[in-house]
Amino acid sequence: MAFLKRWSDGLMHLFFPHTCAACGTDVLNEETALCLKCLHQLPVTNFHQHANNPVEKIFWGKLSITAATSYCHFTKHSLIQNVLHQAKYKNNQQAAVYMGRLLGNSLLQSHRFNTIDAIVPLPLFAARLKKRGYNQATLISQGIGLVTGKPIIENAVTRLSATETQTHKNRVERWQNMQGRFMATNTVVLENKHILLVDDVVTTGATLEACGQEILKITGTQLSIATIAYTV
Numbered sequence: 001m002a003f004l005k006r007w008s009d010g011l012m013h014l015f016f017p018h019t020c021a022a023c024g025t026d027v028l029n030e031e032t033a034l035c036l037k038c039l040h041q042l043p044v045t046n047f048h049q050h051a052n053n054p055v056e057k058i059f060w061g062k063l064s065i066t067a068a069t070s071y072c073h074f075t076k077h078s079l080i081q082n083v084l085h086q087a088k089y090k091n092n093q094q095a096a097v098y099m100g101r102l103l104g105n106s107l108l109q110s111h112r113f114n115t116i117d118a119i120v121p122l123p124l125f126a127a128r129l130k131k132r133g134y135n136q137a138t139l140i141s142q143g144i145g146l147v148t149g150k151p152i153i154e155n156a157v158t159r160l161s162a163t164e165t166q167t168h169k170n171r172v173e174r175w176q177n178m179q180g181r182f183m184a185t186n187t188v189v190l191e192n193k194h195i196l197l198v199d200d201v202v203t204t205g206a207t208l209e210a211c212g213q214e215i216l217k218i219t220g221t222q223l224s225i226a227t228i229a230y231t232v
């Protein structure tokens with residue numbers, strides 16, 4: 001049977017080539033999105049182990065969070081940029097789930113995230129979701145859910161409008177630009193829960209902050225944040 005499985009895997013691979021989301025090299029194992037070389041070269045932060053890490057500092061004085069972490073450092077023209085680009089724009093949904101699993105495993109290694117009750121993916125605006133066909137934050141959340149066993153709560157918070165690119169805005173402009181962009185539309189399901197808010201990348205944190213503020217307005221909520229990558 002093992003032989004048959006190997007044979008059928010090989011056959012599948014012939015018809016549906018499966019390549020590494022970071023370097024494009026051939027990867028035979030259907031359960032992984034990265035080749036071993038790229039997996040070992042990921043610039044992991046280990047922020048999950050440390051209070052007052054750079055991701056938490058982003059939110060100091062702005063958002064009352066319990067803990068925050070990013071799995072990797074983000075650098076341009078790097079493996080992690082390729083993976084995130086694949087996950088966001090190239091319909092490589094497996095890569096998003098896979099990175100979520102890596103992030104989820106890191107959370108399990110730290111006691112700082114062990115009171116999380118549920119995972120909330122940062123919502124996309126409805127029209128954007130329709131156009132892309134999926135929310136990469138939801139797929140990352142699914143990966144986290146697979147390894148942590150925590151449920152995912154979608155549609156409790158709604159994104160009221162799309163956000164134009166923030167690349168050319170400064171910190172204050174980004175913050176102003178995000179105000180009022182989110183609304184909690186089903187507060188009951190989040191009440192009295194420690195929520196892990198999830199996105200692909202954190203930069204200034206303006207988007208996560210705007211969404212997090214709405215979650216923290218709900219009775220008894222506690223908030224933590226996790227992203228795949230962190231960039232300054």
Ligand SMILES: [Zn+2]
Nearest residue numbers: 020023035038
């Ligand atoms: Zn690779």
